[in-house]
Amino acid sequence: MSIAENIKQIKSEIHETATLVAVSKTKPNEAIIEAYNSGQRIFGENKVQELVQKHEDLPKDIEWHLIGHLQTNKVKYIAPFVSLIHAVDSIKLLKEINKQALKNNRVIDCLLQVKIAEEESKFGLSKTEALAIINSEEIQQLKNINIVGLMGMATNSSDESQVKSEFKLLSELFTQLSIINSQLSILSMGMSNDYKLALNQGSNMIRVGSTIFGDR
Numbered sequence: 001m002s003i004a005e006n007i008k009q010i011k012s013e014i015h016e017t018a019t020l021v022a023v024s025k026t027k028p029n030e031a032i033i034e035a036y037n038s039g040q041r042i043f044g045e046n047k048v049q050e051l052v053q054k055h056e057d058l059p060k061d062i063e064w065h066l067i068g069h070l071q072t073n074k075v076k077y078i079a080p081f082v083s084l085i086h087a088v089d090s091i092k093l094l095k096e097i098n099k100q101a102l103k104n105n106r107v108i109d110c111l112l113q114v115k116i117a118e119e120e121s122k123f124g125l126s127k128t129e130a131l132a133i134i135n136s137e138e139i140q141q142l143k144n145i146n147i148v149g150l151m152g153m154a155t156n157s158s159d160e161s162q163v164k165s166e167f168k169l170l171s172e173l174f175t176q177l178s179i180i181n182s183q184l185s186i187l188s189m190g191m192s193n194d195y196k197l198a199l200n201q202g203s204n205m206i207r208v209g210s211t212i213f214g215d216r
């Protein structure tokens with residue numbers, strides 16, 4: 001199927017309940033334009049340099065999400081335009097995003113990445129750390145960031161019950177934190193292999209790459 005057909009298919013599966021982030025990392029501008037011409041406006045990249053280059057080259061009404069790990073020293077490159085940062089995993093990083101957003105006279109939306117997978121390598125906060133950030137006076141005083149939700153990645157496994165229980169954990173934490181902080185509205189979970197499971201567990205934002213653009 002074509003890129004446009006793949007997007008149409010996924011959108012028909014998620015109805016209006018979730019937002020689709022088309023993950024275009026490593027893919028050429030032509031592929032993104034094809035998705036754009038079919039109506040897709042939200043794209044996700046995981047590398048700062050690639051994101052900056054694509055923002056420069058492509059239509060200005062694209063909403064760019066950074067979905068990958070972000071180093072503090074690279075925030076300045078994306079602060080002028082990024083519309084959502086998915087993988088925030090420290091107070092230090094939040095402070096730097098706030099500082100760079102202020103310089104650009106913007107308020108930047110952020111998601112806290114929570115570690116739900118078993119693998120050691122995955123980044124992210126523990127539930128306790130996420131709760132501490134949501135409750136932090138110091139963070140509430142940062143005027144140029146908004147923490148608008150949570151993001152997580154399940155273990156890359158064919159064991160559906162494991163993936164499902166990891167998504168369920170994050171979904172429950174999201175519900176719990178939403179009671180404390182009414183600004184939380186986005187639950188970003190689910191990728192090509194597991195977005196259906198994620199949607200069943202309450203995801204309202206899925207990040208899909210290979211199912212749209214083909215293998216990387």
Ligand SMILES: *Cc1c(COP(=O)(O)O)cnc(C)c1O
Nearest residue numbers: 023046067191192207208209210
């Ligand atoms: C690459 C990536 C995705 C998309 O992965 P696919 O399996 O290609 O859908 C989603 N989220 C993050 C954080 C990624 O790095």
